[in-house]
Amino acid sequence: MTPVSPAASDALARWLETRRALEGTAENTIEAYRGDVAGFLGFMTRHMGEPQGLGALRRIGVADMRAWMADARAEGLTARSLARKLSAVKSFMRWLAEREGIEVTAVLSARAPRFTNKLPRPLAEDAARAMIDHVELQSETPWVAARDAAVVTLLYGCGLRISEALGLKGADSPLPGVLRIRGKGGKERPVPVIGAARDAVAEYVRLCPHVLTPDGPLFLGVRGGPLSPRLIQGAMAKARMQLGLPASATPHAMRHSFATHLLAAGGDLRAIQELLGHASLSTTQAYTAVDTARLMEVYEKAHPRA
Template sequence: MEILSAFLDHIARERRLAANTVEAYGHDLRSFFDFLEDHLGEPVAIKAFRHLHASDIRAFLAKRRREGLSDTSVARVLSAIKTFYHWLDDHHGMENPEIAFLKGPKRQSRLPRPVSVAAARDMIETVEASGVEPWVAARDAAVLTLLYGAGLRISEALDLNGDMVPAPERLRIVGKGGKVRLVPLIPAVRRAIDEYARLCPYRLTGETPLFYGVRGKRLQPAIVQRGVQVLRGALGLPETATPHALRHAFATHLLSAGADLRAIQTLLGHASLSTTQVYTGVDSERLRAVHAGAHPRG
């Protein structure tokens, strides 16, 4: 377990992987170590990793699949093992080519599913007109407007502190892996934040959250997710209409309006352009649907 702790500390501190990724890798590797203890018939020592074969890893992955893991989850488990072996090679000189060339199940690519322009507008307007306390309605509208108008992840929006009031024209965001980006705030987003700040009954400073829950603590993602679930029912939207679908909509609607893919990558905080390119598939699907619906022979 000491070597696992050292590895997890490395990917968290030096590689700056997201906390959720570090947690998932830790869970996967603990499961792997438990399997090896039974598989090898003895406690696992570091030297054992040098002599493992691809067949040992495949046996573990087959076990995980029998336990109900999807192809995507099995691919993540293999990624955790290969990343661990890469670290073993770098820090302990423990190369194992058999493991390096292992391939996992092919992941099915799934396009992001954004909400439409009309649905995004309806979600925000419905929240603004809800019968809850005015400051809570303004808060929820400001959060949704940030997700759709600035493309933030829900965690990024809720991590903001009160020192950004009045809302600036550009917002400094610390995203996944500690990556910093500057996001411009359009007037509609700034107005929504400032209106919430005007009505908020709690102090807003650099030491306090920007978005409060009703009990005076930092607003939690589950509250926003439940609120969007209620909106889905009220507006007849599909289950794919989630808070993250508003971030997808931000990117897709910018692309449809002619925005440059590199600019969208920067705004979203994607490390790789290939991550942003999935939105070109969404736009292509939309264009095909428009063509099929509008053409006389469609």
């Protein structure tokens, strides 16, 4: 990556620290922002032929923004990814303008490329249940089989992200009726735990040969260390091949399935938003589109005049 001026690097570091400290932005998001903005500053250094100190950032014009976006697309960046990068750059430059008095109209007026939001791809209810059953068959070691089934049951039964499931501690066992889950941005939410999930975790704990400590991870690898999400992804990949399911049948698809099936059963959209830990209702509303799409598919297949 092209080096940028010390002043610009320092400004980027201060902006990221602000996002981390005051807004509770997740660390993965912080790193994504760092890469997006540093890449933008590096391009401007090459494009304008000088290190982009704070003074040089004042001279970024509409043509420069177009050149950056064209370069990104030429490198194969999708419209969705470019829109994300542009959002990060605008946020950084807006913050910089407030503190340094820099004129950033050209940056803020840049339009993101249009793209179609991808709908979540949940599994059918019978496929979700079959996935849990088949994940358990991927290991001949009973406690590993029980562990993998317990994790996937939590993903589907409680709508957890895989990072949230693997973030549970030994002190969380036995699972209570309601878990306090710390999700993205450090936000905490209550999540009811169904009986099947409590039973699956209890069976794993009963069979686990390692000592679970209150402050240590609940789910362990074969050597007693924290369980890697790749192992759950791998077990699900084997199971989906056996079941003839698409590549979209991933751990996150179990969370999608949780939300979609709740909605189809009459669940309140606001309540589902809270259960998933979505900051915006618009994110949760994507599941209504999934439900509508399935309804139309059934209609077209079943209606006598379709």
